[in-house]
Amino acid sequence: MQANKYFKVKELVSSKIYKEYGDDAIKFLDPKALKALENVREILGVPLICNN
DSSP states (O other): OBSSSSOBHHHHSOHHHHHHHGGGGGGGSOHHHHHHHHHHHHHHTSOOOOOO
């Protein structure tokens, strides 16, 4: 499941959380933060890697 235009939920939450909640883990992500992340990606115009 896509969290926004460029990122999947699985990329943005820990593996432990994703294993427990799957794509429903999107409820733990702030919509404003997701939009900001999308904006940064569009401004830079290059792929980003989210990891912990």
